[in-house]
C-alpha cells in the first residue's frame with residue numbers, strides 16, 4: 547500500500563502538467579498539441595511501448611512490471627476539452643477563447659501521467675499496465691474507435707478501469723456503485739408536417755406549431771404516466787425549429803431531443819412511445835410526422851469483480867468511510883461504456899470538492915485531488931497485479 551504522502555513530489559509536477567494542459571485546450575480528435583505533450587512525457591519516463599495515432603490522436607503506453615509474467619490491465623484517461631468560454635479566472639485559464647477544459651480531462655490526463663511516471667520507476671507488479679489516453683470523450687466516439695482499432699486485443703488487456711472527477715464530492719473521497727453507473731444516450735427528431743399558409747387564415751391550413759406544442763406537452767406524460775416510478779428515464783425536448791414568419795404558418799416544425807435511461811428496455815419503450823404519441827397527436831389534428839430515433843452510447847456497466855477491486859483500493863487509499871460505494875448512478879453518459887463492454891471494467895468517481903459543476907464556464911479541476919488520483923491508480927496496479 548502506497549500512502550498519499552508518497553506522491554507529494556509527483557503532485558507538484560503533475561499539477562504543472564495539469565495547468566499547462568488547461569491553458570491549451572483542444573477539441574474531440576483534434577488533440578495535436580495535447581497528444582504531443584502526453585507522448586513526450588511518456589517517452590521521458592522510459593516506458594516499454596508507446597503507440598500514438600490510435601483513433602487519430604489517442605495514445606497507448608505499456609509498462610511492464612518487474613515481478614514476473616502476468617496479465618495486462620488497462621487504465622484510461624480522456625484528454626479532450628469543450629467549446630465553452632472559460633470564466634474561472636485562474637492564472638492558468640484557457641489561452642484559446644471559446645475552448646476550455648470544462649470537464650476536468652486535463653486533470654485525468656495529468657493524474658494518469660503521474661501514475662505512469664511512478665509505475666515506470668518502481669515496476670513493483672507482475673504483468674503489464676496499458677495506459678490509455680483517449681480523444682473525443684465529449685462527442686462520445688473516442689473510446690469506441692480505440693476499441694474498434696483493436697487496442698484491447700493488441701495489448702491483450704484483460705480488464706479496464708476508468709476514473710472521473712465529481713464536483714460536490716469532497717476531495718479525498720471516492721464514489722462508485724455496482725452495476726449501471728451511467729445512462730444510455732439516444733436522440734430523436736420529430737418532423738411535424740402540417741399545411742402552411744396565410745397566418746390570417748388558420749382555418750385553411752394545418753398549423754404544425756400548435757400541433758408541436760401539444761406534442762411537447764404530451765411527451766411529458768410518457769415518463770410520468772408510462773414508466774415504472776422506480777425506473778429511471780429522461781425524455782427532454784431540447785430544440786424546436788419552425789421557419790414561419792409573422793404572416794406565414796410554416797409547413798413543418800422540427801422537434802429534437804435526448805433520451806437517457808438506465809435500462810436497455812427503456813430505450814425500446816422511449817422509441818416506440820415517442821413515435822406512437824407524436825404520430826397520434828399530429829394525426830388527431832390533421833397533420834402527420836416523420837420520426838427518427840438514434841441510439842448512441844449504451845449504459846456504463848461496472849462489473850462486480852472489478853468494482854470490488856476498485857472499492858478495496860479506494861478504501862486503502864482514503865479509508866473505508868471516505869468511499870461511497872452506493873453512489874446513485876448518473877443520467878449523464880460516459881463513452882468508457884465501450885471499453886467496459888469490450889473487457890470487464892469499473893469506473894470510479896474522485897471528489898473534486900465543492901467546485902462549479904462539470905461543463906460550467908466557472909469550472910476548474912481541483913489540483914488537490916491529484917495525489918488521490920495517482921495513489922488510486924498506483925495502488926490499483928499493485929493490488930490487481932500483485933505477484
Ligand SMILES: [Zn+2]
Nearest residue numbers: 649684904905
Ligand atoms: Zn464532459
Ligand SMILES: [Zn+2]
Nearest residue numbers: 649650651710
Ligand atoms: Zn468528462
